[in-house]
Amino acid sequence: MANEDQRADLLWGSRNKPARPPRLALTVDRIAGAAIEVADAEGMASVSMQQVAARLDVTKMALYRHVASKAELVAVMIESAVGEPPNLRTVPGGWRPRLVTWADLMRETWQRHPWLPAATTGERMTGPREVGWTESAVAALTDTGLDGGERMDAVFLLSGHIRNTQSAETAGTQPWTAEKHLREILQEHRERFPALHEAAQSTNGAPRDNGWEFGLNRILDGLEVLIKGRRPNRAR
Amino acid sequence: MANEDQRADLLWGSRNKPARPPRLALTVDRIAGAAIEVADAEGMASVSMQQVAARLDVTKMALYRHVASKAELVAVMIESAVGEPPNLRTVPGGWRPRLVTWADLMRETWQRHPWLPAATTGERMTGPREVGWTESAVAALTDTGLDGGERMDAVFLLSGHIRNTQSAETAGTQPWTAEKHLREILQEHRERFPALHEAAQSTNGAPRDNGWEFGLNRILDGLEVLIKGRRPNRAR
DNA sequence: TCGATCTGTGTCTATCGTACACCTTGTGTC
DNA sequence: GACACAAGGTGTACGATAGACACAGATCGA
Structure with missing residues (x-):
């Protein structure tokens, strides 16, 4: 029936x-x-x-x-x-190009899923792929003369920068990244914040990437200073 | 009655x-x-x-x-x-000691109120004191030859580092900062994450500050490279 | 064919931010 | 001094959240 x-x-x-x-x-x-x-x-x-x-x-x-x-x-x-972590061993040129590649890949992933920064904060369970990404970056620093703690600190520094620049969460953290609303406030109180106001003036129109390239280069330059100082003989 | x-x-x-x-x-x-x-x-x-x-x-x-x-x-x-923003003009030695002072003060404040990183994310209202802190740091970079965008990016980089290292939120972001639980996992899967495992080994016992000093010095070194290159004549 | 085991449903509670209708109380005016 | 009014605190209500728990229907092995 x-x-x-x-x-x-x-x-x-x-x-x-x-x-x-x-x-x-x-x-x-x-x-x-x-x-x-x-x-x-x-x-x-x-x-x-x-x-x-x-x-x-x-x-x-x-x-x-x-x-x-x-x-x-x-x-x-x-x-x-996050997907499978990358294999950086095929990237030529030593630690710096490898870290650049790693950072670019990570940035791409995080741009594809803008919620990732927000989701990957706080106490939480960490999966093998996520750990794998860190493994990749730490491995890229193997021959640099940095000790274990330094290698991990370096990776934390770099991934923190990615988090900060990619995150919709921290984007509003600085006055100039925020809405026009805040720009107006800055304009209105320019005598109170002269340095900010002047800096904001001299940057209008520049393509903003939230400080991504700038910070990346500063961090890598800083690492390079340390690494070159660490192995003075085979420098370069 | x-x-x-x-x-x-x-x-x-x-x-x-x-x-x-x-x-x-x-x-x-x-x-x-x-x-x-x-x-x-x-x-x-x-x-x-x-x-x-x-x-x-x-x-x-x-x-x-x-x-x-x-x-x-x-x-x-x-x-x-956050309190009143600091006046760094009295700090001698140029931009670098000023930024160090600023970062230390900010770090102290954020340690006194560990919820600040969590509270200062996302779209939100920004108050004059908070903007004042940024003003302080940007002002410290006035004579460096950096343009406005670079000065702001530099401050964003630095304050992002403070956020990342101070925040209880991002503390669990990296495998080695997390609980023993994760350490055990790392130990258990050490053939899968050899570089991480080795780095973790060679750092045991070291006083961890979540990468604070390391990252601060790298960032400042990186800024110094840029600034010195920017004014080659009055280099120092 | 008859249980046992999965897997999805429905109902319940505690907590969250917040809207809205009160009620109380201190104050200023006639 | 009586009274009206505004400011400020209370109580109740609503929709959304995560999740506990008891149940129902299907599926599968004996």
């Missing part, structure tokens, strides 16, 4: 709207994918269990069958979004 | 527990102060209208008589916590 109904449905139109839609099984990957879609489109703040569930046409509680908590979901999102 | 009761209270014990406690008037400053206390003690995540109100022995809705929104409250907290 029910069987016959189903057949009739199949014959007369249920192909477009099946009685029981052959819903794809919920999996961690599908959930993470939906969450990433939400985050890409509307930002990390919109990633709630309900939003993600709605996108999968499912109850929010269903997600908890596959994911222990929202924190775990975010962790899976991150691992999925 | 009621009057007599009150008098009796006054005579016989109400001095310790007055019938109507002479509650301090609610003011923006008192609210911000209470909020800062909560944030200092329990972190930014615990700063809710109810928590703050409870500390003042008042309903959460009472706060809205003095503050338009939570965002505004946070803005006032920040302005109050």
Whole structure:
């Protein structure tokens, strides 16, 4: 009986709207994918269990069958979004071009998923891919004469710069990056902030990259000073 | 009658527990102060209208008589916590010692209020004191030959480093700063992350400052390279 | 065919920011 | 001195959040 109904449905139109839609099984990957879609489109703040569930046409509680908590979901999102860490051993020219390549790749990834900076803060679970990216960068500094702590500090410095420049979160941190609103305030109180006002004047029209190139070059120059000083014989 | 009761209270014990406690008037400053206390003690995540109100022995809705929104409250907290920006003109030795002084002062402030990094992210209202700190640093770079954009990028780079190293938020960003838990994972998968593992080995026991000194010196060295190249004649 | 095991649903609670209708209380005016 | 009014604090309500827990339907092995 029910069987016959189903057949009739199949014959007369249920192909477009099946009685029981052959819903794809919920999996961690599908959930993470939906969450990433939400985050890409509307930002990390919109990633709630309900939003993600709605996108999968499912109850929010269903997600908890596959994911222990929202924190775990975010962790899976991150691992999925960062992708496989790069292999820099094929990049010629030593540590500096390798770090530049690494930074560019990381920047690309973070631009593709602007929510990554916001998601990768605070105490959280860290996945193998994320650690792999760090491994890549630390490995690029192997022959530099820097000790372990210095190598890790250098990578932290560099990735921190990427975070700061890429993050929509920290973008509003400095007066000149913010809205016109703040520019107006600066204009209005220019006698109170003369150096800022003057600096802002002499930079109008310049293509702003949030200080990305500038900071990257400063950091690498600073590392180079240290590294050259560390192995004075084979310098260059 | 009621009057007599009150008098009796006054005579016989109400001095310790007055019938109507002479509650301090609610003011923006008192609210911000209470909020800062909560944030200092329990972190930014615990700063809710109810928590703050409870500390003042008042309903959460009472706060809205003095503050338009939570965002505004946070803005006032920040302005109050950062304090007056420093005057660096008295610091001798040129731009570099001035920036070091500025960075140290900023670091002190942020250590006193560990929630500041978390609070000063994202789109938000910026107050005059906060802008004043930036003004200080930009002013320190006046005679360096850097153009306006470069001066601002340099300050952004430096303050970003402070944010990254001071922030409890980004502290867990790198594998080695995190809990033993992650250290164990690193130990367990050491064949997968050889460079990280080796670097972690050769740094054990070293006093960790989250890369603060290292990054500061690299950034300043990098700036020095640029500045010296910018004014080759009066180099020093 | 009959359980057992998955997997998704529905209902519930606590907490969040905040809107809105009160009520109380101190103050200025007639 | 009575009274109206405004300022400031209270109580209730709403929608959104994360998540606990009991249940229902399907699927699969014995």
